[in-house]
Amino acid sequence: MTVAIQIVPGVTYYPGWLPVEGQRQLLQKLEEILVAAPLFQPTMPRTGKPFSVQMSNCGSLGWVSDRQGGYRYQATHPQTGAPWPEMPKILQTAWTDLAHYAPGPQACLINYYKDTARMGLHQDRDEADFDAPVLSLSLGDTGLFRIGGQERSDKTKSLKLQSGDVLVFGGPARLAFHGIDRIMPGTSTLLPNGGRINLTLRRVDAPPA
Ligand code: MD3
């Protein structure tokens, strides 16, 4: 039985959507993916300041960022030059069951947070299809997530994202400011070395006219 909770208009929360056994299986797949497509540390456009979050991707396209090229999606890993590994089936299933958007996900960004990593309040606008929702799945330690409105100054709500939780962002929430204030070390035993993994599934290309 899947519980669906609307947090704000356009944001649906599925607490514990992926059971622990499924989390373990997915983590095993991710470990293989991260051998083929190692975590990298993206840097900010222009300043070159490193993100505290490490990243990789699977699926046909991946999100990358560096000082020279800025934020973008590309079909290959920035260091190995290899195509991104395939997206695990369970993620495709999550999209089919929860995203309610017929075209399948093109990109799965893998964010890895060590104990002190965080992600400042931002909008996701590097995609050409804002009609498509974004689906997020959390694994490992709990993350303190914050979401506001379409203006940076709009009031925000906080939510603790636990291992196995899924959030879907669509409609009015697709361009909402959001971020991860901090992770809570020691709240999960899933990752052998602790920390948090967040997967975001997205459409990147403009829908056919
Ligand atoms: C709301 N990741 O990768 S997931 C990101 O936990 C990102 O790693 C955070 O923000 C993380 O861009 C938050 C929740 C999330 C993801 C994408 C969104 C919320 C969103 C896109 C639009 C609106």
Ligand code: FE
């Ligand atoms: Fe984001």
